[in-house]
Structures are given as structure tokens and as C-alpha cells.
Amino acid sequence: MHKVSIGRKILSANEEYALQNSQFLNERKKLCLNMISSPGSGKTTILTRTINELKGEIKIGVIEGDIQTDLDAGRIRATEAPVVQINTEGACHLSAVQVSGALEKLPIGVLDLIFIENVGNLVCPSAFELGEAGKIVVLSVAEGDDKPVKYPAIFAKSKALLINKIDLLEAVGQVDFCLERAKADARKLNKDIEIFPVSAKTGEGMTDWYDWLKGKVNNLR
Amino acid sequence: MHKVSIGRKILSANEEYALQNSQFLNERKKLCLNMISSPGSGKTTILTRTINELKGEIKIGVIEGDIQTDLDAGRIRATEAPVVQINTEGACHLSAVQVSGALEKLPIGVLDLIFIENVGNLVCPSAFELGEAGKIVVLSVAEGDDKPVKYPAIFAKSKALLINKIDLLEAVGQVDFCLERAKADARKLNKDIEIFPVSAKTGEGMTDWYDWLKGKVNNLR
Numbered sequence: 001m002h003k004v005s006i007g008r009k010i011l012s013a014n015e016e017y018a019l020q021n022s023q024f025l026n027e028r029k030k031l032c033l034n035m036i037s038s039p040g041s042g043k044t045t046i047l048t049r050t051i052n053e054l055k056g057e058i059k060i061g062v063i064e065g066d067i068q069t070d071l072d073a074g075r076i077r078a079t080e081a082p083v084v085q086i087n088t089e090g091a092c093h094l095s096a097v098q099v100s101g102a103l104e105k106l107p108i109g110v111l112d113l114i115f116i117e118n119v120g121n122l123v124c125p126s127a128f129e130l131g132e133a134g135k136i137v138v139l140s141v142a143e144g145d146d147k148p149v150k151y152p153a154i155f156a157k158s159k160a161l162l163i164n165k166i167d168l169l170e171a172v173g174q175v176d177f178c179l180e181r182a183k184a185d186a187r188k189l190n191k192d193i194e195i196f197p198v199s200a201k202t203g204e205g206m207t208d209w210y211d212w213l214k215g216k217v218n219n220l221r
Numbered sequence: 222m223h224k225v226s227i228g229r230k231i232l233s234a235n236e237e238y239a240l241q242n243s244q245f246l247n248e249r250k251k252l253c254l255n256m257i258s259s260p261g262s263g264k265t266t267i268l269t270r271t272i273n274e275l276k277g278e279i280k281i282g283v284i285e286g287d288i289q290t291d292l293d294a295g296r297i298r299a300t301e302a303p304v305v306q307i308n309t310e311g312a313c314h315l316s317a318v319q320v321s322g323a324l325e326k327l328p329i330g331v332l333d334l335i336f337i338e339n340v341g342n343l344v345c346p347s348a349f350e351l352g353e354a355g356k357i358v359v360l361s362v363a364e365g366d367d368k369p370v371k372y373p374a375i376f377a378k379s380k381a382l383l384i385n386k387i388d389l390l391e392a393v394g395q396v397d398f399c400l401e402r403a404k405a406d407a408r409k410l411n412k413d414i415e416i417f418p419v420s421a422k423t424g425e426g427m428t429d430w431y432d433w434l435k436g437k438v439n440n441l442r
Contacts (some may be wrong), residue, residue, distance in 0.1 A: 039343050039372060040364025051433065067344065087334050090374065092344040120372070121286065123313040123342050124261050142363030142386065143261025150290050151260060153311065153340070165363065168389070183297040 014128055017096030021103060021131025029220045032114045034130050036140040036154055037138035039120030042164040044072045045200040047115055051079040058217050061111040063102040064121045065094040082106050094118050097166040112217050126154035134159030139163050141177040145160060155186045160194040167199040235349055238317030242352025245324060250441045253335045255351050257375055258359035260341030264386040266421040267295045268336055274298040275431060281437050284323040286315040286340045293338065303327055313344040331398035333438045340394050355380030362386050362398040369406040376407045381415040381435040390418040
């Protein structure tokens, strides 16, 4: 019982900061999306391609969460998008107070959309609200089609699912991934989830994702 | 400061159970390995192939950790190896007390080697000792070669690294993974780490892994 009550206290302190972040973003009519996946599902590649393709239409900033290194922030910086790095120094997820500090460092006035790239982890980040308008979960086809069933929380909570690396699907027999099974299992957990099968590497399927983002941003304008 | 001291207390309670598990295993001369990776790196496929290939030489049992479902335990059961399922119900790692309960349910007397398949998570499980003789980290080439640098803790602590899905390397240009970079970065963190590039699907490279396991088991006999 003692352990449970500690968990609750930490979560609700985090939720207070998340609420502040949410109010800060809503007052300024900025869209904020929290991107969550296992390590190596392709979050950074999705972001760099999205930023480059939507230049001139949507001004994007990024809060980059990593345990260590600023490798991903460097990749974002190469697109010339504003980026703030958070190093969690071992922690397995971003917290709302960290995001609060990062939001202050971004040139928020000129941005339409802020992506938070969370620490690579399909489990823990789903339990920590950051003040985002929605979570985006990324699943690479190389990870297998059983992930929605095995790691349901993040699929249940996300606004959209990007099924990435579909270019690998075509390498016949090399990857065991049934797109229809993954989609059906995700929709059983979350009937409203938007699903985009994409290859951030080749660009396949990305247009639908861009259109969805543009729709969300235009709703706030 | 308060938060830090709570973290320490939980870890040391876990470490007490880990010590008990370690003594239980050592007294019986059983090898126990704790397998850790991101979701979908191929832990279960590595285990099923290893169990099947080593039948008659090494008797293997499995403790199967999952957040939900017994899909992986079902795959192990199909090999006829003894398996005990632990469902963490949302928790992001196995704890030593859970493993203690599972060890009691395995037919420990007839086993040579117990694999613990941890929850799919490259971050949290590395911080929780379970009483194992060693950790085994699995990295799939589809995840990218920057993972040792970005998630250093588990690479620093593991006895062996299996670089899995090397069959995907051959799909030219489809996966960005430099085997030499991943190996060099892992060895910078851990000069003694054994590295096995394998495909658990095709069997490529698995013989060296089997030989390493046989050596470890024979050392205890």
C-alpha cells in the first residue's frame, strides 16, 4: 500500500505541471504532440522528414528527450527547426516539469506545432502526461505485429499510430508483420486511433500524415 | 532529495531478493541469464531456436516476463521447455521477488540453464538485479547502430550482446546499421562484452552463441 501511494503522489505532481503546460499551449493556440515508441522505431527520421516537407506551411519546433547524447537533437538542428534538448540522465521517460523548462526556451510565438520526442520506451512514457494535445505512437514493422496486444497502454491512449518502415515489408519473408492484424488490434484498444502506414525513409504514405497534421494545426488557427 | 532516498529504498529491497535468488541458483549450480531488449528485438525467437537446437545437450527453462498476455510463454511452451509466466500488469521491468516466486514453480532440479525474458524495455530492466549470473542484451539491426551510445547502461552491464536480424542487413539500403560501429561503441562501454551477430530466424551466427552458452553451463557442472 505504501508503494502505491508514493506512485500516486509523483504522478499527481507531474499532472499539475502537465496542466500548466497544457494551459500555456492552449492560450497561445499551439499544437503539441508527444511522440512515443521503442528505441529505433524511427521517431527522429519521421520528424526530420515532416519538418522538411512542411516547411513554408507549418512552423515546427522540437523538444528532444534522450537519456544521454544529443545525437537526435543534432539531426533535428540540421533541418533548421528550433530544438531544445532534455537529457534525462538515466530516467526512462520525460516529465512535465522538464517539458515546462524546455517550452520556455523555444521561440514559441513563431511556432505552430511543437513535437516532443520522448525517450525511446514503449512502456513508461505512456503513464506521464506532459501537457500535450495528443500522443503519437510509432511502431516499426521490424518489431512485429503483436506489439499492440503486448504493450496496450500507449496504443489505447494515442491519437495516431504511425506504422513505420513499411519499405521493409516488401522484402518478402524478411519481416513477420501483418499490417491488418496490427491495425485491427490497435483499433480494438482504441476505436478512434488514426493509423498511418509509412516509410519515413522513402516517404511512402507520409502525405496522409502531413494532411492530418495540417488539419489539426488549421483547427487552432 | 526525498525522491532520491525513496528510489534507493526500493532498489535495496529488490537487491535483497536478488541476493536470495542468486544464492538459490548458485547452491544448485544452475546458470541464470537475464535477457533484455526493446520490444520486438527478437528475444523469444532467440530463445525458441536456442532451446530447440540445444535439446539433448542443455536442459533450459524460461521465466517469461510480459506486461500483459502469455503470447511469448505460449511460443516457449511449444518447444516443450518448462516456462513460468509473470505478468507485470503495467510495470516496465521484472523484479527479484517476482523471479523468486517463478523459480519455485520451475522444475529446477532437472534444469541446467534458466533464461529470464524481461519485459521489452531497453531502459528500466537494467536497473533491477534479479539474481542472474549475467545479463544478455539483444539489439536488432532494424533499431539502428546508435543504440549503445544512446542507451549505454544495459550495454555497460551485459555479459553478451546479440545483434539480431542480421538477415535484414543484406536487404541493401533498407536498414541503416553499421555492424562495426555498433560493436565498437558497445566495447567502449564494456571491454569484456561478448558480441554475437545473429539471425535467430535463419540461424546464421547462432553456433557461436550456443558454444558460449555450453561453455558457461559446463563451467558449473
